[in-house]
Amino acid sequence: MNTKAVRLYGKKDLRVESFELPEIKADEVLMRVISDSVCASTYKAVIQGSDHKRVPETIAEQPIVIGHELCGEIIKVGDALKGEWKEGQRAVIQPALKLPTGYDPGYSYPYVGGNMTYAVVPQIVLERGCLLPYNAEDFYSGSLVEPIGCCLRAFKGMYHTDYTNYKRTDGAKRGGRIAILGGAGPMGLASVELAIGYAGCAQVVVTDINAERLDYAKAQSTPEAAKAKGCELIYLDTSSYEDPTEKLLEISEGGFDDVLVMVPVPALFNVAERICREDGCVNFFAGPAKHDLQGSINLYRVHYDGIHVVGTAGSIPEDTADSIELIEKGVINPGVMVSHVLGLNAVPEVIYAMERPSGVKKICYNHIDIPLVAIADIPELAKTDAMWAEINKILQKNNGLWCAEAEKYLLQNAPKISE
Template structure:
C-alpha cells in the first residue's frame, strides 16, 4: 500500500515522500491519520537524530516515520483483534508505551503520525496503548499526548512529611506552585488543569518573558477565575525586573515554591 509521510534520515534531514508500507499482519492494525500535531520535541528529535535516545542508529538506511501527537480512525484490523477493535472508530494513543523506550514518531518505520496511514505493532496494542474514543473533533484527540505529559507531571511530583519516610503524591495542597515559561499552549492547558484539580495550591504563578503571550493567557484565564476556584493566580514577566527572584518570592511571603515546573528550555528560565 502506498502512503505519503515525513521520514527522518539524519540530522535535520526529513523528507516528505511516497513509499510502500506492508500489508498488516494478523496481530497489527492499520490507522488512517486525520490530525497530527507538531511538537517542540519533534524539533529536538530532528536536530539530534541518531543521538536522540528514542531514535535508532540506522535511520540513514531505515528511516523512521515522525509525528507522535496524532489521531484518526481505525482503517483495518488484523484478525487477532477483530473482537476488540472496529474499523471506522476514532482512536487515541497512550504515548508512553510501558516498559520500553521505543515510541511512535521516533522509533518505528511505519508507526508515526506525519503520514496518511500508519501501522501499530502488536506489542503496542498488547500493552493497551490503542484506545477507541469518540470525540467531537480529531484535533481534541491529537492533544492527548500533550495533556498526558501535563497530568503526569502534576501527579508524579511528591512531598514528604518531616521526620517520616512517607511520600505524598501530587503537588502540595494549599502550597505555592509556579510554572516558568507557562504562557504557551501547554502552559494554558496546565493552568486549566490546576484550576480543576481537587488538590489545589493556594497560589499559582505563571511566568513568561513574552508579554504578548502573557497578556493573551491573562485574558483567556483572568485572575478572577483563579479566585473562583480558590486559587491566587498571578502572571509575571521576569524580563520587566532587574532581578525577578525577589518579586517571585514576595508573592509567597518569602516562603518560596513547593512545586516548580519548567515549560521553556532557556538556561536563564531553568536557573531561576
C-alpha cells in the same frame, strides 16, 4: 493501502511522499491518522538524524515517519484483536513505549507516526498498552494528550509530608499555591489548566521573561476564567527583575507549596528553591540538553524546612488515559494550547522553522491541504475567504479558542490532500 507521510531520510532531510503500506497482521490495526501536534522533540530528531538516540541508523534506506502526538480512528482490525478493538473506534497512541532500544512511534518506525494519512499500528504498541481508546468530540485534543500527560505526570510526581507523623501524600498540594516558572509556553499552559482543574490550586503564578508570550498565555487561559473556578491566576513578567524572589514571596504571602521549573536554567532553579515555603516541592520539569548542568540548593532548608526536589520526564499509559478522561469530562480545555493549524504538506517547512520557535502548539490535519495558519490571523483571513469567515464566527463564540466545531468545519471544507 496507499498512505502519504512525512518521512525522515537523514539530518534535515524530510520528504512528503506517498507509498504503499503492508497488509496488517493478525495482531495489528490500521489507523486513519486525523491529527498530530507538532512537537519540539521532533525538531531535535530531524536535526540530529541517526545521531538521535531513538532514530535508527538505517533511515537513509528505511526512512521513518515523524510525529508522535497523534489521534485518529481505526479502520481495520487484525483477526487476533477483533474482541478488543473495532472499526470506527477513535484512539490515541502513547508514544513512550519504554523499550530497551529506545524506539518509539514518530522516531523509529516506517509505518506508524503522526504525520501520515494512514498508519499500521504494530503489535508492540498494543502489547505495551500504548494504544488507548478516545471518545472526545474532537481530534485535536487527542493529539495533545501526550504533552498534557507529561505535565500530569509532573503533578503526580510532586509530594508533601505531614511531619507530625511523616505520612507522605503524592501530588501537588490541593488548595495550595503553585509557581510555574518560565511557564508561558505550551507545557506551561497545560500546567495552568491542570493546576486549576486537576490539582485544585488556590493560587497559580506564571512567570516568563517574554512579554509577548505572557500576553498570549493570559489571553488563552484568563485570570477571569480561573477566578470562576476559585483560583487566583497571576501572570508576572520577570524580565525587569534582577532577582524576582522577593516579588514572588510577596505575591505568595511567604512562599509556594509547589514550584514547576519549565526552563533548564540554573538561576531559575535557584529562584524556585528560595520561593518554597516549608515542605515545598520543586519539580525540575525542564529537560536539559547538557549532561553536566549544575544547580545549587540551600541544604539548611532541605534539613530544617523539608524542601525537596523531584524531576519528571515523559509519561506512561496511565497518564495518557487520565488525560483523556480529564478532556472528556471537560475538566481541562486543550484549546488554550492551540496557536496554529496546518495541513500535511506544510509540515517540513514548519519543522525546519522551529529553529526559531513561535506560537504554542501547532495542530496538523493530515487529510487537508492548507498552509500554516495562526489562530490569531483568522479574523484577517475571514475578510477575503469564506471558509475562514465561517471558522472565525465559530471561534468568536468560543472566546477565540480552537474548538471541536471549528475543527469539524475545517475538515469538511478545506481542500483535501492529494494522495
